[in-house]
Amino acid sequence: MKTILVLYHSQGGTMDGMAHRFARGAAREEEVVVSLKRAQDATLDDLLRCDAIAIGSPEYFGTMAGMIKDFFDRTFQAAQDQTIGLPFVLFVCAGNDGRGAISQIERIVAGYKWRKALEHIRIAGRPTEADFLAIEELGHTLAAGVALGIF
Numbered sequence: 001m002k003t004i005l006v007l008y009h010s011q012g013g014t015m016d017g018m019a020h021r022f023a024r025g026a027a028r029e030e031e032v033v034v035s036l037k038r039a040q041d042a043t044l045d046d047l048l049r050c051d052a053i054a055i056g057s058p059e060y061f062g063t064m065a066g067m068i069k070d071f072f073d074r075t076f077q078a079a080q081d082q083t084i085g086l087p088f089v090l091f092v093c094a095g096n097d098g099r100g101a102i103s104q105i106e107r108i109v110a111g112y113k114w115r116k117a118l119e120h121i122r123i124a125g126r127p128t129e130a131d132f133l134a135i136e137e138l139g140h141t142l143a144a145g146v147a148l149g150i151f
């Protein structure tokens with residue numbers, strides 16, 4: 001079985017809802033195990049064991065949530081040679097922007113040499129049901145691709 005790590009942080013609950021919808025979509029693919037983890041609880045082992053990673057971060061002060069950065073800080077040195085080419089997707093929520101969080105995360109994952117599997121999702125403002133459906137589809141598409149070995 002292949003594993004997708006869904007790594008996220010949420011202070012106010014918005015990203016919590018988005019990450020759960022992503023995981024629900026991914027779980028529609030029976031051949032894939034979905035590991036949904038708050039960044040603060042995720043370990044190096046979680047990263048080394050996954051076949052793809054989905055990162056869900058709110059934008060705080062123009063950049064990613066501190067706990068997402070903390071996960072990168074904790075894992076980079078040990079994981080950097082072992083996760084080259086890991087497929088990733090990124091979804092961000094924000095009050096009105098989100099581009100700062102995306103560009104900062106892109107810079108970091110370029111250091112790990114991970115591969116962008118699908119287009120990012122950026123939600124500015126309160127997510128609508130259409131946004132949640134798009135996130136669920138992103139999860140399902142990633143999982144289907146991982147199961148088929150496309151990514």
Ligand SMILES: Cc1cc2nc3c(=O)[nH]c(=O)nc-3n(C[C@H](O)[C@H](O)[C@H](O)COP(=O)(O)O)c2cc1C
Pocket residue numbers: 009010011012013014015016058059060061062063093094095096097098
């Ligand atoms: C401390 C703090 C800083 C924020 N900074 C930004 C920001 O720089 N740009 C933006 O668009 N939204 C900003 N926001 C709004 C959040 O990104 C937005 O409310 C998001 O949905 C919060 O996600 P959460 O409920 O999962 O914590 C900020 C919110 C907080 C609490």
